[in-house]
Amino acid sequence: MRQVRHPERDEITFIAVVAAFSDPIRVGLLRVLADGRERQWGELRAPVAKSTLSHHLRVLRDAGVTRTRQEGTRCYVELRREDLDARFPGLVDAVLHGAEGDDVGADVGVVDNASTSRPAG
Amino acid sequence: MRQVRHPERDEITFIAVVAAFSDPIRVGLLRVLADGRERQWGELRAPVAKSTLSHHLRVLRDAGVTRTRQEGTRCYVELRREDLDARFPGLVDAVLHGAEGDDVGADVGVVDNASTSRPAG
Numbered sequence: 001m002r003q004v005r006h007p008e009r010d011e012i013t014f015i016a017v018v019a020a021f022s023d024p025i026r027v028g029l030l031r032v033l034a035d036g037r038e039r040q041w042g043e044l045r046a047p048v049a050k051s052t053l054s055h056h057l058r059v060l061r062d063a064g065v066t067r068t069r070q071e072g073t074r075c076y077v078e079l080r081r082e083d084l085d086a087r088f089p090g091l092v093d094a095v096l097h098g099a100e101g102d103d104v105g106a107d108v109g110v111v112d113n114a115s116t117s118r119p120a121g
Numbered sequence: 122m123r124q125v126r127h128p129e130r131d132e133i134t135f136i137a138v139v140a141a142f143s144d145p146i147r148v149g150l151l152r153v154l155a156d157g158r159e160r161q162w163g164e165l166r167a168p169v170a171k172s173t174l175s176h177h178l179r180v181l182r183d184a185g186v187t188r189t190r191q192e193g194t195r196c197y198v199e200l201r202r203e204d205l206d207a208r209f210p211g212l213v214d215a216v217l218h219g220a221e222g223d224d225v226g227a228d229v230g231v232v233d234n235a236s237t238s239r240p241a242g
Contacts, residue, residue, distance in 0.1 A: 014223040018216070019143040024136055088219035090211055095139070098209035102135040 004061065004068060009083040012064030017088065020063035026056050033066065033079040034096055041068075041075040045111045093099050100104020125182065125189060130204040133185030138209065141184035142216050147177045149226020154187065154200035155217055162196040164212075166232045 007013075020026055025046050033039065057077060060066040065084065068077045084092050099105060102108050128134075141147055146167050154160065167174050180200060181187040186205065189198045205213050220226060 014219045014225050014230060015143060015145055015148070016147075017219075022136060022140040022143045027136070027139075030240050088215065088222070090215035092217050094209065094211035094215040097136045097214050098138075118188070 004070075006061065006067055006080075007026050007064040009064075009086060011121065012080075012087050014088060015120070016063040017065060017084065017091070020060050020065050023056065023059075023107045025053070025108060026060055026065075026105070027099045028090075028093070028108025029056060029060060030065065031096060031099060031105055032108055032110060033077065034081075034092075036079065036081065038078040038112060039106060041077060044077075046108045073080045104108075125191075127182060127188055128185040130185075130207060133201075133204060133208050135209060137184040138186060138212070141181050141186050144177065144180075145226045146174070146229060147181055147186075147226070148216070148220045149229025150177060150181060151186065151200065151213075152217065152220060152226055153229055154198065155202075155230060156214075157200065157202065159197050159199040160231060162198060164231045165198075167229045170228070182230065 021030065025048055028046060029044065032044065033100070041054075041057065043059075044053065046056075057066070057068065061068050061077075064087075066077050067080050068075055070076075082094060104112060142151065146169055149167060150165065152155050153165065162175075162178065165174065165178075168179075169179075178189065180188070182189050182198070185208075186200060187198050189196055191197075202213065
């Protein structure tokens, strides 16, 4: 997390974004973050090892799908929805819609409260 | 190509389709086939070895993106646009749009005539 570099909007590539969406855990993270809220990494729940979850978060960040920031010892992540919609109109919506239809990544959520462990939409 | 099995529409999975679109050659093939025309494998031009092209065509077929048929010694391929649009509304359109914007797979085309070696849209 030190000195992480995020691609600028116009550096985000189609193939990197689509590849980022080709894994169910990463699609689950996309679904969790689709409500626009910034999440602390520690809040995220996924059926994989912590190191694997970190890897997936890194793939999303490097692809330009998410933005991470560090505050003290804590890392936060949010979806770069505006950048993605500007670069690839309709792609995130189509991916979210398709993923919800297939229930892809449904076992990814947030841990703070059982009743909010799945995103609303 | 013998006895190839295509997934039924409801067997097509989101992750397999997105993974199929995570490679520039396969996206190029999608763009070529997006005009709805069935193409003979021999017509397809891509900057990869013939065996690699066959591999990509197989990935697309196994994912349910394309349908292939054999006629004598010739193989033909077409996009399963209706099935994809039914399963994942907006996904193919968003992928085509994003791929065109980034010019992904632009070096894939058809060989029959130089003037038609890029799909129209």
